[in-house]
Amino acid sequence: MKVFFFLKSLILIVICSFFILFTDLKTSKALTAEPEVHLQLLFYSTNGPSYFIVVEKKYQKLKLFEQKDSLRMIKEFTCATGENPGTKKTSGDARTPEGIYHITEIYEDKRITVFGSRAFHLDYPNIFDAHAGRLGDGIFIHGTNKKLNPNSTNGCITLNNSDLDEIAPYLAVNTTPIIVLDTQSELMLEDSLHLEKNSSRFNDLLENLALNPETTPVENIKNLTYLRRGEQVIISASYKIFEDKLTQYNEHKRAYLAKTPTGNWRTLYAVQNQAPPPTILALHPTKTESTKKIGDLPGKIKDLEVKIGNTTQKSNPPLEADSQPVTKTSTLVAKSEIPGTKTSRPTNIKPPLDKNEELHAFVEKWRTAWANKDIDTYINCYSPSFKSGNLNREGWRAKKSYLNKKYSFITISIRNIAIEWTSNGANVTFQQTYKSDQLQNRCTKTLQLVNKKNRWMIENEHI
Numbered sequence: 001m002k003v004f005f006f007l008k009s010l011i012l013i014v015i016c017s018f019f020i021l022f023t024d025l026k027t028s029k030a031l032t033a034e035p036e037v038h039l040q041l042l043f044y045s046t047n048g049p050s051y052f053i054v055v056e057k058k059y060q061k062l063k064l065f066e067q068k069d070s071l072r073m074i075k076e077f078t079c080a081t082g083e084n085p086g087t088k089k090t091s092g093d094a095r096t097p098e099g100i101y102h103i104t105e106i107y108e109d110k111r112i113t114v115f116g117s118r119a120f121h122l123d124y125p126n127i128f129d130a131h132a133g134r135l136g137d138g139i140f141i142h143g144t145n146k147k148l149n150p151n152s153t154n155g156c157i158t159l160n161n162s163d164l165d166e167i168a169p170y171l172a173v174n175t176t177p178i179i180v181l182d183t184q185s186e187l188m189l190e191d192s193l194h195l196e197k198n199s200s201r202f203n204d205l206l207e208n209l210a211l212n213p214e215t216t217p218v219e220n221i222k223n224l225t226y227l228r229r230g231e232q233v234i235i236s237a238s239y240k241i242f243e244d245k246l247t248q249y250n251e252h253k254r255a256y257l258a259k260t261p262t263g264n265w266r267t268l269y270a271v272q273n274q275a276p277p278p279t280i281l282a283l284h285p286t287k288t289e290s291t292k293k294i295g296d297l298p299g300k301i302k303d304l305e306v307k308i309g310n311t312t313q314k315s316n317p318p319l320e321a322d323s324q325p326v327t328k329t330s331t332l333v334a335k336s337e338i339p340g341t342k343t344s345r346p347t348n349i350k351p352p353l354d355k356n357e358e359l360h361a362f363v364e365k366w367r368t369a370w371a372n373k374d375i376d377t378y379i380n381c382y383s384p385s386f387k388s389g390n391l392n393r394e395g396w397r398a399k400k401s402y403l404n405k406k407y408s409f410i411t412i413s414i415r416n417i418a419i420e421w422t423s424n425g426a427n428v429t430f431q432q433t434y435k436s437d438q439l440q441n442r443c444t445k446t447l448q449l450v451n452k453k454n455r456w457m458i459e460n461e462h463i
Contacts, residue, residue, distance in 0.1 A: 039229055096153070099128060
């Protein structure tokens with residue numbers, strides 16, 4: 001009998017121990033499981049409603065939302081995404097990436113059969129994907145000339161041509177967020193996503209974008225968006241800047257922020273673009289004077305057009321390799337003007353540069369020194385009286401030296417150089433693309449050059 005009770009007690013102890021162990025393992029697993037990812041979106045706009053797209057891979061649905069006075073879903077479409085589940089990790093894995101993306105280019109060509117009537121290229125991999133080591137490219141929202149089957153693509157988001165034509169007017173380059181989710185559980189949005197002007201959040205976002213209220217007043221902000229998915233944030237702003245109250249530029253800036261283990265937010269990367277051409281203000285032609293076009297103004301860049309397929313669009317210029325000036329050389333024969341003397345042997349001699357070539361060579365010297373972090377050569381391109389805001393030449397040198405240490409690499413490319421000669425020298429205007437490991441921007445820049453003692457120097461520079 002005692003043996004029976006002993007065995008019974010032992011069995012109960014084993015069962016209880018197993019139950020406790022199982023409960024502890026379950027609790028431990030719950031604590032270490034990936035936290036749910038939810039969206040937080042805020043929009044401010046002075047140009048009318050804001051639009052964004054949500055793609056739900058599990059349900060093969062694409063939803064178009066509008067934020068005006070309140071949030072509403074305009075329409076839901078059936079779509080197809082990658083044939084394999086999960087977020088994209090490498091090229092050729094037939095997965096559709098998950099995250100927040102933007103459109104970089106629009107292609108429209110009736111001869112395209114794979115992409116239907118048109119295609120919208122997304123910026124995958126974005127900076128978050130790059131930091132996570134995700135590879136691949138060529139992710140589009142596009143149509144199809146075939147029957148739309150669920151989970152049938154190589155990673156793109158595909159719709160019927162008629163549905164894509166309906167949604168196309170809302171798909172703006174560099175503006176409309178494309179939010180790709182695995183399931184609907186992430187989509188927990190409030191009734192209104194309106195961002196209040198001059199609120200603490202509004203001002204914090206401008207500070208995250210390093211937009212100075214003195215140079216970029218709040219009234220010049222056209223759009224401001226805050227997009228958060230989990231521990232990743234994208235902040236974007238479109239705004240106007242003015243030069244001498246005569247020229248207006250439209251700029252766009254975007255910053256990618258990630259949460260650190262300590263709970264702080266760190267900017268991983270920032271992109272800044274300037275939309276060409278500028279708007280010339282206060283231009284009042286007389287009755288006898290023909291109206292001037294922007295392209296006719298001295299020193300200004302004409303409208304740029306990018307032809308994609310059979311369509312021609314005004315767009316930011318594509319990135320190009322560094323421009324290299326060409327110095328012409330020719331073989332000259334030096335002949336003596338004194339009768340009876342021998343003719344010298346042919347020699348290769350560089351002819352003297354004309355004034356335009358001089359400026360091209362100077363700008364290339366400046367660009368190369370900047371890209372190579374050659375601070376001495378770079379700063380010697382500037383006049384001793386150079387000023388930029390509150391910085392003199394020495395302050396400018398200190399600023400650039402700091403950035404040289406901060407960024408692991410710098411690349412500068414320039415194109416479409418236009419020269420305007422002045423009484424003191426020349427204004428050289430060009431389109432500049434700047435890239436580093438933390439910042440990318442594209443703008444139209446003007447260097448005000450002076451010639452002192454037969455040496456060109458930069459007196460001022462502005463964008």
